Amino acid sequence: MFTKDLLDKSSQLRKKWEDEVRRVIEKNPDQKERWTTVSDLEINRIYGPEDIKDMDFEKDIGYPGQFPYLRGCQTTGYRGRYWTYRMFAGMGDAEETNKRWHYLVKSGQTGLSTAFDYPTLMGYDTDSPKARGECGKCGVAIDTQEDFMKLVEGMPLDEITTSMTINPPATILWAMYLAAADIKGIPLTKIGGTIQNDMLKEFIAQKTFMLPPEPSVKLITDTVEFGTKYVPRWNTISISGYHIREAGSTAVQELAFTLRDGMEYVEDAMKRDGLEVDAFAPRLSFFFNSHIDFFEEIAKLRAARRIWAKAMRDRYKAKSERSLWMRFHTQTAGCSLTAQQPYNNVVRTATEALAAVLGGTNSLHTNSLDEVLCLPSDHAVQIALRTQQIIAEETGAANTMDPLAGSYFVEALTNKVEEEAWEYIEKIDDMGGMISAIEKHFPQMEIADAAFKYQQQIDSGEKVMIGINKYESDEDPPIPLVEIDDVVEENQINRLNEVKRKRDNRKVAECLKDIKSACENNKNVMPYCIEAVKSLCTVQEICDVYREVYGEYRDPGMF
Structure with a gap:
């Protein structure tokens, strides 16, 4: 990347700077010595050419739409079109959630997204004794196709894409969506969207599971095979790091475990007769968390594309360019929101959303300020949606692709995140794959240890959370709570x-x-x-x- 003369000159200047730093520290010995990301990756005081001197521009960075896709898969980026505004919605019954969908579309949302209540998520009907008291509380209740038809009433299924956060019963809820399209006279080739359908991360982190790992993966591959043959515009899995991060993982763990999950699904699908990697790989999608550490998140998202492109080309011998693309949705971090001083959450969400955009996300959900307290209100949802629209249309963040490329810091941090993620991936390979690693409790324990360490850092004040361990206030503004009536x-x-x-x-x-x-x-x-x-x-x-x-x-x- 740099000539020897430039590196020599930079080293001379850096030594001069370091001498000055030492003098400043001697005069101010109480300066904080160790600076880290929120995930505890150590951050140097400054970065320069020496930190990325071994990078090859063509091989390691390149341009958008070119291998290794570090800078994005789409050649024109957000100049072609903005990322999809996909606000999460799910509350009460199907009719109530349908009203929220219509409200969001009228407000400028460009993609539908729905959450299901716990009984639906776990594969139980509302009349089950195990479901009592949970109907519609954290998402929409769906028991039958008639409920689903009410959910999609008035929605142009051939014009708008829909994401459904459903895992154990994903085959069933997707079947309902396909049946709804058929009932409306819409060919399956015309509909698009995503089912989360990622059971490996459930065993690792979120814990909404139903079947053992192997049959769970079998059902996922059923959807991949069916979608490849009959529903070509549908992403039949959203390989999700979001919940891994919400469970307390570091950014590196989120990246490594998510991508190794994806590799496990690819390997299983390739075992199906007649299912070639280039037939299904272009429809795999991913889902990441955008946490509060601005540069770490940007580096993570950039590294994710490069790792996936290398894995698909080198491990799985994919030939199609689109098989190498990592397309992903991002959601701002729910675990970064606080019940204390809840209006601070607007600032957190805006910062996290900007990081996702600068990292090149393909679609984005911005959390509402009241989500840590209740289901989001219409007012809070509109603020969250407007946050995306302001970033897109006022800030200039969408004007050029990957604007932080070439930053000594961002490139060095991207390399560090990727290097540590590969170490985890190779360790899981040595265990025999992700299912084997899950059975050995490896990712679960790594996340638990990371979560415990972070909480210790919050408790000690080493890591700051405004309103929790610094700048506390006894006067929190009242937040209207959205509640679902038992009726x-x-x-x-x-x-x-x-x-x-x-x-x-x-x-x-x-x-x-x-x-x-x-x-x-x-x-x-x-x-x-x-x-x-x-x-x-x-x-x-x-x-x-x-x-x-x-x-x-x-x-x-x-x-």
């Missing part, structure tokens, strides 16, 4: 009972029998799930078949 559950159960009363229960039994047979004979379950939801089988009825055939997973716990 929502009563009404949802009544609707479910009505569906069960009017449907053809003989047809339901046949559909469930077909799904069981598909599971037992290692067939792709997706065609059978689509037929089942059209026949008004419920989410739990189908999940109960999965549980019967594959068994239920119980977290063994570890200390």
Whole structure:
């Protein structure tokens, strides 16, 4: 990157600067000695050419749309179009969430995104004894195809993409979306969106699981195969680091575990007869957390693209350029929000969103200031959405691609994050892959240790969180709380009972029998799930078949 003369001159100037620094420190011996990122990566006092002297511009940096895609996959970046504004929405019943969707689209949102309530996430219907008291509290309640039709009422499914945060029952909720398109007369080739569908990170971090790891991955590969053949615009998995970071991981751990999860899915899909890597890899997508350390997050997102491109080309011999692209959604960090002084959360979210944009995200969710307290209000959601729009259209951040490229600090930090992530990936390779590593509790324990260390640093004041361990205040402004009335559950159960009363229960039994047979004979379950939801089988009825055939997973716990 640099000539010998320039490096020699820089070294001379740096020595002169270091001598001056020593004199300043001697006069001010109480200066803080160790500076780190929020993940505890040590940061030098200054960076210069020496810190990136071994980089090769063509091989390591390049231009947007060129290998190794460090600077972005799209040749024109945000000048082509802005990232997708994709605000999370899910509350109460399907009708209530549909109203929020319409409100957000009217306010300028460009992609739909929905959260499901805990019963739906865990594969239970609202009338299950295990579901009582949870209906609609942290997302939308969906039991049957009739609920789903209310959810998408008035939405142009062939014109807008939809992201669904669903994992154990992903095959079923995706089947409902496909059935909804079919009922509306929209070809499956015309719809686009994403299902999260990432079970490995559930075992690592979020813990909403249903089946053991191997059958969980089998169902994911079923969706990859079906989407590749019949729904070419759909991302059948969003390989998610977000929840790994929310569980307390460092930025390096988030990056390494997420990408190694992705590699595990690629390896499983490549075992399917007739499923070539270049057929499905372009539709894999990722989901990252944008935490509060501005430069660390930018470096992480840049490094992510470079690692993935290298892995797809060198490990899996992908030939298509699009197979090497890492396309990802980003969400600002929920774990950085505080209940104390909640309006500080607006500033945190704006900073994190800007880091995601400068890191080259393809779509973005900005958290609302009240999310740490309750479901977000319309007012808070609008502020969060306006944050994205101001970054896009007022700040100039979108004017040029990867504007921090070439920064001594950013390039050095990107290299450091990548190097440490590869060390984790190779360690997991040596364990036999991610499923084996999960069974050994390796990623879980690494995250637990990182979370404990960070909390110790907050408690001691080594790391600062405004309003928590510095600049505390006893006077917090009142925040209106959005709450879901218990009548929502009563009404949802009544609707479910009505569906069960009017449907053809003989047809339901046949559909469930077909799904069981598909599971037992290692067939792709997706065609059978689509037929089942059209026949008004419920989410739990189908999940109960999965549980019967594959068994239920119980977290063994570890200390």
